[in-house]
Amino acid sequence: MEVENMYITLKTCVNGDPSESNLELTSTRLSLKIEEGSKDMIVKNLYVSIDPYQINRMKKYSSSQGTITFATQLVPREKIDAFGVGRVVVSSNPDFKKDDLVKGVLGWEEYSIVQPGSIISKIATTEFPLSYNLGVLGTSGLTAYSGLYEICKPKKGEKVFVSAASGSVGNLVGQFAKLSGCYVVGCAGSKKKVDMLKDKLGFDDAFNYKEEPDLKSALKRYFPEGIDIYFDNVGAEMLDAAVANMNLLGRVAACGVIAEYTDEGKRAAPNMLDVIYKRITIRGFLTYDHHDKHAGFISSISDHLRQGRIHVLEDISYGLENVPSAFAGLFRGDNIGKKIVKLADPREGIL
Amino acid sequence: MEVENMYITLKTCVNGDPSESNLELTSTRLSLKIEEGSKDMIVKNLYVSIDPYQINRMKKYSSSQGTITFATQLVPREKIDAFGVGRVVVSSNPDFKKDDLVKGVLGWEEYSIVQPGSIISKIATTEFPLSYNLGVLGTSGLTAYSGLYEICKPKKGEKVFVSAASGSVGNLVGQFAKLSGCYVVGCAGSKKKVDMLKDKLGFDDAFNYKEEPDLKSALKRYFPEGIDIYFDNVGAEMLDAAVANMNLLGRVAACGVIAEYTDEGKRAAPNMLDVIYKRITIRGFLTYDHHDKHAGFISSISDHLRQGRIHVLEDISYGLENVPSAFAGLFRGDNIGKKIVKLADPREGIL
Known part of the structure; x- marks a missing residue:
């Protein structure tokens, strides 16, 4: 049996802010039969994750492209994992x-061919909505969890600052840090987001960085006792x-x-004297x-949920x-929390 | 008994490169009698250490000044520990x-009054020249040792880059790394220093950074397989x-x-994409x-010696x-290895 497989492809490399026109919807015919001797499988995609890091793969050059599989340069006209x-x-x-039901590396497409050895695993439980496997129980969650607990090692009472705090990773970092007894302040790019951090997610405080002409003074105000942990999602100033x-x-x-992704010239230049003496x-x-x-x-996050x-x-x-x-919107600050595109209803009988 | 105690004091705060005229030799009378009830002692200084970090104490403002005892701002006209x-x-x-015989925090002066609780210890052995207690067996040595082994954790065969490699700390980092089986390249600011690193200290290679218009390309040439460890003494580019x-x-x-100490506007701005992806x-x-x-x-370094x-x-x-x-010369690259000023001969009968 053959189906029409729609997929997203890179039309032109991204330089600066991405726009919808950098990407294109196209399609190809796909046979739903696995070739003899192959150990492939074909997956009908239900939800796909929309993540800022993909922009670095869409550039003509980024030093990130030579590092790991997920960071390889995207080839125009080809599929996007x-x-x-x-x-x-x-x-x-x-x-x-x-x-x-599986989660892992699939693609911005309706069907993905998954080869043996790919990063893919069975979804063990349907106790939670399937989409959680991309966010709170997926890569965003594990990023927040490993970054906070393995890299930052928070202690109760420590002061934690999170940037892009209403984003997919940031909002979880803040919530995890609160559960660990830390004092947590986040920044985001709109009043709506800031209110949500404080009123809904339980952050101790939050501010709109766009309204702070001097970030150093702003942080001094929000952290009169100083910052112990900074979970950085934005870089630059x-x-x-x-x-x-x-x-x-x-x-x-x-x-x-993310502040540096769209502007090659923008660089963080932290005072190294601070880095050394502190x-x-x-x-x-x-x-x-x-x-x-x-x-x-x-196990830990399921229990919290x-x-x-x-x-x-x-x-x-x-x-x-x-x-x-959805992708271009990440860089305009359109999203609140994990950005996902739903392709098909899991409950629908499918093939 | 009373003596004339000569000491160095800060005359004017340093702004940019320090010069001899920022410092001044002066003197005061000192009684060699300890007051009743005090647990002080008086030390006749034999060697004093000349270190670049002192410049940050001589500035009108440096963010380092609020951090630890050694970094406090120097008060003009007062003694310099x-x-x-x-x-x-x-x-x-x-x-x-x-x-x-003691080593520890004394001062740029002939005699120091040392209070109980000061960082001072007896010199356990005179097997090595006394001056070694400031360099290879002193703070410079421990800086190189702890920085390399605690922070960098070198593994045999790893590629190590050291800047200011002919300086008090850098030359030891390179030598320790060689003893740990690493491939070591250093940079310095003159042909003489570079030759010494290669010919005398056993560095695998070395280069004069002043002759390299493009440091990124230079390091690519010296490390075709990349750098695993960078021991940074200079910052900036x-x-x-x-x-x-x-x-x-x-x-x-x-x-x-050191490249940033004399120029507030000079800042390292490493590509954070590299920091993250690598x-x-x-x-x-x-x-x-x-x-x-x-x-x-x-114990370890004595054995090596x-x-x-x-x-x-x-x-x-x-x-x-x-x-x-001696101090101003540090910033002109005058010194090779540990800069020390000898004040009195240890063998002379003194007081």
């Missing part, structure tokens, strides 16, 4: 069978201001630098290195054709 | 007696270039940023935090009046 949740349609892989306000033995988890650690990390914490993470201790923030668009606007 | 080696002249401290050339899981020990750790440190490693350090596995580089001036030129 991305995290997703789907249902197995047909499988020659002995570890998976038809109708298994915010990192400089955080380092200037850090306490002795402060820790910075460098998770993302013995600050700035550490870059990728969830990729922390999959060994996956079981502990799932059952007890209602974590608010799940999802921002879901519908239909593959909306991937370009 | 500094590491030194001396001999106890008179003591009411039960832990020290007349003629004990060199840190940027090192980060650009680092391998996955690279480590930067931020020990000093999971680089940049960690500031001070020897201050690593005094618990002192015994192991002394006995076996002739470490070359000791000392650059000694004579007489307190030469402290200002």
Whole structure:
């Protein structure tokens, strides 16, 4: 049997802010039969993840492109791999069978061919909405969890600052830090987001960075006793201001630098005298290195979810054709929480 | 009994490069009698240490000044505490007696009054020249040792880059790293220094940074397989270039940023995309935090010295009046190895 497989492709490399026109919806015919001798499987994608890091793969050049699989440069006109949740349609892989629900590296497409050895796993429980497997119980959650607990090692009472705090990772970092007894302040780019951080997510305080002409003074105001931990999702001036306000033995988890993604010339330039004299650690990390914490993470976060201790923030668009606007929207600050595009209803009988 | 105690004082705050005229030699009368009830002792200083970090104490403002004792702002006209080696002249401290040789926080002066609780200890052995207690067996040595082994954790075969490699700390970092089986390249500011690193200290390679218009390309040439460890003594563009050339899981020990000390506007601005995707750790440190490693350090380095596995580089001036030129000279690159000013001969019968 053959189907029409719609997919998103890179039309032109991104330079600066991405726009919808950098991406294009196209399609190809796909046979739903696995070739003899192959151990591939075909997955019908239900939800796909929309993440800022993809922009670095869309550039003509980024130093990130030579590092790991997820960071390879995207080839115009080809398919774009991305995290997703789907249902197995047909499988020659002995570890998976038809109708298994899976999460892992799929693609911005309706169907993905998954080769053996790919980063993919069965979804163990449907206790929670399937989409959670991309956010709070997926890569965003594990990023927040491993970044906070492995890199920052928070102690009760420590002062934690999170940037892009209403984003997919930031909102969870703040909530996890609160559950660990920290004092947490986040920044975001609108009043609506700031209010939500304070009123709904339980942040101790929050501010709109766009209304702060001097970030260093702003952080001094929000952290009169200094910052112990900075979970950095933005880079640039915010990192400089955080380092200037850090306490002795402060820790910075460098998770993302969205303010630098769209402007090559924009660079953080933290005062190294502060880094030395305050013995600050700035550490870059990728969830990729922390999959060994996956079981502990799932168990811990599932428990928090059952007890209602974590608010799940999802921002879901519908239909593959909306991937370009969902992606470009990340850089306009459109999303609140995890940005996901839903492609098909899990409850629908599918193939 | 009373003596004339000559000392160096800050005449005017330093702004930019320090010059001899920022410092001044002066003197005061000092009674060599300890007041009743006090547990002070008086030390005749034999050698004093000349270190770049003192410049940050001489500025009108530096963010380092609020951090630890050693970093407090110097008050014009007052004495300047500094590491030194001396001999106890008179003591009411039960832990020290007349003629004990001591090392620790003394001052740029002929005699220091040392209060109980000060950072001072007896010199356990005179197996090595006394001056070694300021360099290879002193703070410079412990800085190199703790920075390399605690912060960078070198593995055999790893590629190590050291800046200011002919300086007091840098030359030891390179030699220690060689002893740990690493590939070591250093940079320095003259042909003479570069030749010495290669010919005398056993560095695998070295280069004159002043002859490299593009530091990023230079490091690419010297490290075709990338840098695993960067021991940073200079900051600014060199840190940027090192980060650009680092391998996955690279480590930067931020020990000093001499290139930034004299120019407030000069800042390192490493590409944070590299820091994240290559999971680089940049960690500031001070020897201050690593005094618990002192015994192991002394034992290990003494053994290396006995076996002739470490070359000791000392650059000694004579007489307190030469402290200002010795200090200003650090920033002109005058010194090779540990800069010390000798004030009195340990063999002379003194008081």
